[in-house]
Amino acid sequence: MQRLVKTLVLVSIILGFSLILTIAPEYFIPGEAVRPLAVFYLSTTFNPWIPHLTVNSPEAVTAIVWDYRGLDTLFETAVFYLALIAGIALARGVSIKAEPGNGVGLTVIVKTVTKITAPMVVSVGASIGLHGHLTPGGGFQGGATIAVIPLIIIVTFSIFFVIGRGVTKEKMLVLRSIGLVGIGLTALAALIVGLALGKTAYVFQNMAKPTSEVSLPAYFNGSLISGTLWFFNLFEMIAVAAGFTIAFLLLTYPEKKEGENT
Amino acid sequence: MISIDFINTYLLSVVVFSLLLNFALSIYGIFYRPHYIKKIIALTVLSDTANTFAIYIGYRRWASGGNTNPRPPVIPTTEITPGVLSEFVARSVDPLPQALVLTAVVIGLAVTIFLVFLGHQLFNHYKTLDMRRIKKLKE
Amino acid sequence: MIPPETLTYLFMAVAGIGSTISVYYAIFEKDLLKAVVYSAIQSTFYALLYFLLMAPDIVLVYLPVAVGLIPGVLIILISKTEREERENAEIG
Numbered sequence: 001m002q003r004l005v006k007t008l009v010l011v012s013i014i015l016g017f018s019l020i021l022t023i024a025p026e027y028f029i030p031g032e033a034v035r036p037l038a039v040f041y042l043s044t045t046f047n048p049w050i051p052h053l054t055v056n057s058p059e060a061v062t063a064i065v066w067d068y069r070g071l072d073t074l075f076e077t078a079v080f081y082l083a084l085i086a087g088i089a090l091a092r093g094v095s096i097k098a099e100p101g102n103g104v105g106l107t108v109i110v111k112t113v114t115k116i117t118a119p120m121v122v123s124v125g126a127s128i129g130l131h132g133h134l135t136p137g138g139g140f141q142g143g144a145t146i147a148v149i150p151l152i153i154i155v156t157f158s159i160f161f162v163i164g165r166g167v168t169k170e171k172m173l174v175l176r177s178i179g180l181v182g183i184g185l186t187a188l189a190a191l192i193v194g195l196a197l198g199k200t201a202y203v204f205q206n207m208a209k210p211t212s213e214v215s216l217p218a219y220f221n222g223s224l225i226s227g228t229l230w231f232f233n234l235f236e237m238i239a240v241a242a243g244f245t246i247a248f249l250l251l252t253y254p255e256k257k258e259g260e261n262t
Numbered sequence: 263m264i265s266i267d268f269i270n271t272y273l274l275s276v277v278v279f280s281l282l283l284n285f286a287l288s289i290y291g292i293f294y295r296p297h298y299i300k301k302i303i304a305l306t307v308l309s310d311t312a313n314t315f316a317i318y319i320g321y322r323r324w325a326s327g328g329n330t331n332p333r334p335p336v337i338p339t340t341e342i343t344p345g346v347l348s349e350f351v352a353r354s355v356d357p358l359p360q361a362l363v364l365t366a367v368v369i370g371l372a373v374t375i376f377l378v379f380l381g382h383q384l385f386n387h388y389k390t391l392d393m394r395r396i397k398k399l400k401e
Numbered sequence: 402m403i404p405p406e407t408l409t410y411l412f413m414a415v416a417g418i419g420s421t422i423s424v425y426y427a428i429f430e431k432d433l434l435k436a437v438v439y440s441a442i443q444s445t446f447y448a449l450l451y452f453l454l455m456a457p458d459i460v461l462v463y464l465p466v467a468v469g470l471i472p473g474v475l476i477i478l479i480s481k482t483e484r485e486e487r488e489n490a491e492i493g
Binding site: 266269270273274276277279280281283284287288290291295296297299300302303304306307310313314317318320321324331332333334335336355360363364367368371374375378381382385390391392 | 475
């Protein structure tokens, strides 16, 4: 009862103060025009009439994340990688305690439903990740959606089943390293092509610029792949999903209690 | 006196003020709640509210007297004409805050996962997660 | 009928007030499992707010992260440590 009164007080504070704020609205109500920088990004993101300034991707947010401000995303991936290394370092020395018999995990109903819905979630996540340059989506969105499935599988079938099937921490580390190496190679792709052909090229370059003629292909067999954006999305999806699986495996290892012998 | 403009401004003020209250409640929760997991929950609320402020700044009001709605920053077709492009630039919201918020969500998630690993090690060492008792046990 | 602009702002205001009530319940709740569930409800209201502010990329990031991964990790940590938050710090 007392909490209900406090909730009502909170709602009436919001409604009352908003009435006061309505008297001075020019400072925090959004206007009808956007900034000139936004106009520049919106008008050059898919513009076939200026081929030296465009990104060839109809999705403005993915173009900003991987092309206009690609270095920010590189450092964000590095921060995520370092947090995962710190977590692995804190949990070293953890080992599996024992192998129980059959009948672990949850009931048959939950296991059957998980077997049906897990491939659906993985395919939806892959679709979100690989279409990131045409629709809202991208590498991190797809990777986070796929990473929900290992958590559910560890909880319904037990952790011993998962490790018995071969999904161990070392294999997930290999997958994550493949994703990160792929991101690095894609970032250097234009530079390698430029060095091989003897022309000027830059690191993280996607399309042709006014001072450099090297350009990765924007169309492949008639459909749009926007140069490096598709490859970045693919490798980022693999790296993010494998990284989250490592974190879940380390957190759910059962460990020895004090005073017990193995 | 009660015009449509007044009601629109009032509803947007409700949104801004409830975000400010979320901010204040989460800062109170970080400082004055003694349990470690409650502090982690309040920290996630704090970072999400800061991201919502950034996206709210990039919004665009309805033009021409409330008839043309703003649109997300995605061109819905690949066969493009100059008319489609100019209408897209005139009606779309700002894409730059959304790209920055994407990075911020990933970094917040990485910090939270690291804090959960740290909490696990704290419990193994001190047998409790109540920060007042840990402060007494450390002396 | 209500003009469409006012209807959009009305939904945004409802999402804002709902999120504040959920945050209040989450901060002042003693049982930690219920606090995690209230935090997930707040994240759902925020996802609705992001959708109305025309940011579909952020909705696709925010829904798996804040409604699926963060409560999952926190519930695993709760199951390995303690579940209640006590008022006074007793010794021993």
